[in-house]
Amino acid sequence: MMTWFLLAVGLVFLVIGADLLVKGAARLAASFGIPSLVIGLTVVAFGTSAPELAVSVKAAYSGQAELAIANVVGSNIFNVLFILGAAALIMPLIISRQLIRQDVPIMVAVSVLAVLMVQDGQIDKIEAAFLTLGLLSYTFFLFKQGKAQGADKAADSEVDELISQPHPLWQNLAFVIAGLVCLVLGSRWLVQSAIELATAWGVNEAVIGLTIVAAGTSLPEVVTSIVATIKGERDIAVGNVVGSNIFNILCVLGISGLVSPIPLLAGDQLAQVDIPVMLAVAMLCVPLFFAGSILNRIEGALFLVLYVAYTWYLIALALNKAYLAELQDGIMYGLVPLVLLYVVISLLRDLKHRRQTN
DSSP, rough: OHHHHHHHHHHHHHHHHHHHHHHHHHHHHTTTOOOOHHHHIIIIIIHHHHHHHHHHHHHHHHTTTHHHHHHHHHHHHHIIIIIIIIHHHHHHEEEOHHHHIHHHHHHHHHHHHHHHHGSSSSSOOOOOOOOOHHHHHHHHEEEEEEEEOOHHHHHHHHHHHHSOOOOOOHHHHHHHHHHHHHHHHHHHHHHHHHHHHHHTTTOOOHHHHHIHHHHTTTOOOOOHHHHHHHHHHHHHHHHHHHHHHHIIIIIIHHHOOOOSSOOEEHHHIIIIHHHHHHHHHHHHHHHHHTTTTTHHHHHHHHHHHHHHHHHHHHEEEETTTTHHHHHHHOOOOOOOHHHHHHHHHHHHHHHHHHHHHO
């Protein structure tokens, strides 16, 4: 019971810490005259990935190097399949042209990069430095693009609301410090709990990282996307998930790999199953987002079914269930072909609609 209590408290501290850090840092930046555009593209963007970063850095520094990668991979899968699936069930999600043409291809590209990097079973410091360089380049690109095009109104309004009321310097600093303290404590308790659960259940730490830890560290994205969907800001819900996935790979893996005393490890299951699943999920977004530029309720339900199937497979594999082979066959020869058939039909219908309108 104490382990579960520490796990829950750790998750709460991570969410509170990320919120306090974003508020304090955004208001602190605004007090120094930094434009809201820059704040939105840096402070807020980094803030949503703060729990993943805190947990992965703590895991890497503590020697649980496989947990660091598993957290990122599990979070990216959870973000797309669960968060977008749940949001699309609430209300069909609008996919902006920029997401289709730019951000989703970048998400796919960095996912491919992650697959290639773990072929030798690890991410070393050189590869981590390359990812960090990619993060800096991506952030600079976003800033230049935003400055050239003008800030997105919805995104700016969110930042403007955050920094609209002046706050004393000491309060902003207190928010930043309190946020960092909560992130450090939350990550420590979460990692400790994950290790104890893995030991008690006799499963690999990566399994806990791919499921419980990944879902927990994605709570800020859950709240942001669901609230945005309910408010009718359906493009922000999708953009938040895609942007978070890109930051998770470039920022969390990059920085974790740099601070880790040993290379980040990816066991056979991570390298051969989970990271390819992350790539497949990212690639699935391309045709579904392109077809009609909307993620409808059927597709949302399909995403949730895929997440349940993936999680079920992980648990069955970890516990060596007798029905594992039948479950694997059902996913590979039943669910996957069904998804591919739906994708083909959606693309054909979209092509027909475009021809009729032209």
